[in-house]
Amino acid sequence: MSAELIDGTTTARRVREDIAKSVAELVAAGGTVPGLATVLIGDDPASHVYVRNKRRACAEVGIRDHHRHLPADVDQATAAALIDELASDPAVSGILLQLPTPGHLDAEALLALIPAAKDVDGLTTANAGLLAQGRPGLRPCTPSGIIVLLDQYDVPLRGAEVVVVGRSALVGKPMAQLLLERDATVTTCHSRTRDLSAVCRRADILVVAAGIPELIGPAAVKPGATVVDVGIHRRDTGLCGDVDTAAVAEVAARITPVPGGVGPMTIVMLLANTLTAARRQQGMAGRP
Ligand code: ADP
Numbered sequence: 001m002s003a004e005l006i007d008g009t010t011t012a013r014r015v016r017e018d019i020a021k022s023v024a025e026l027v028a029a030g031g032t033v034p035g036l037a038t039v040l041i042g043d044d045p046a047s048h049v050y051v052r053n054k055r056r057a058c059a060e061v062g063i064r065d066h067h068r069h070l071p072a073d074v075d076q077a078t079a080a081a082l083i084d085e086l087a088s089d090p091a092v093s094g095i096l097l098q099l100p101t102p103g104h105l106d107a108e109a110l111l112a113l114i115p116a117a118k119d120v121d122g123l124t125t126a127n128a129g130l131l132a133q134g135r136p137g138l139r140p141c142t143p144s145g146i147i148v149l150l151d152q153y154d155v156p157l158r159g160a161e162v163v164v165v166g167r168s169a170l171v172g173k174p175m176a177q178l179l180l181e182r183d184a185t186v187t188t189c190h191s192r193t194r195d196l197s198a199v200c201r202r203a204d205i206l207v208v209a210a211g212i213p214e215l216i217g218p219a220a221v222k223p224g225a226t227v228v229d230v231g232i233h234r235r236d237t238g239l240c241g242d243v244d245t246a247a248v249a250e251v252a253a254r255i256t257p258v259p260g261g262v263g264p265m266t267i268v269m270l271l272a273n274t275l276t277a278a279r280r281q282q283g284m285a286g287r288p
Helices: 008-028 047-061 078-088 107-111 125-132 140-153 172-181 196-200 262-281
Strands: 036-041 069-072 093-096 161-167 186-189 204-210 224-230 233-235 238-240
Touching: 008 047, 008 238, 008 262, 036 047, 036 078, 047 238, 047 262, 069 078, 078 186, 093 107, 093 262, 125 172, 125 262, 140 172, 140 224, 140 238, 140 262, 161 196, 172 204, 186 196, 238 262
Parallel strands: 036 069, 036 093, 161 186, 161 204, 204 224
Antiparallel strands: 233 238
């Protein structure tokens, strides 16, 4: 392997320490302790694990845990009433509705009840619109974590050719917009892109969020490129990403491993967003 590994675990730890310090400073300055309400509906085991990890991460930095759990058969009105209650609770700085919700519920309608100022996942129409217009707002955690990682490794963004594989509302689309904000030249690929490899080979920075195990091999990577792998898949042989890491590492200059690359950054950006939300709600602007 010749590529440098981009270490998300270490970077996330560093950012987490900064956040813990900033939370303590906010409280010392007379502010209210930031609080995150994770809302889990039903008993999906993977969602349970995700929510537990988020709650644990909050505790580590001094963010108060306002977790709420609703039964799988809860009706829309009850779930909506809970979001409304959290929306008007001043102790709750951020609200995170864990997706997917059970099939009988309208998740879009529930998300729409989250005030933009408490939307720490950056998923509401208001925050997506603010990002599209390049105005301040809460940004989705995975793409903003990737920007922090690229900055940490001094990967130049201005004028860089960046190819983003995937156009989801959660990752691909906001990723492209955040990179545009940083003056990169951005191409977005998706399931209908003709000759994916040829387009990817143009990239100085290749971000892959397609949800397909090892979609990207060395033939799709320009020598010396930086490769960011957002995918995570469980296989008999262990975890893998959307990139064939071992083979691509022979071509790329830098690559994020799976696990230990993008994943740890996503959670830490949720904490950063919760702190940002709390500060703005208390009229104490700024970022960690
Ligand atoms: P994520 O949550 O990681 O963004 P999604 O499953 O929501 O993943 O979205 C997958 C994205 O990947 C879609 O935008 C889709 O167009 C894109 N995609 C799927 N298959 C391919 C492919 N073969 N080549 C390029 N892009 C693809």
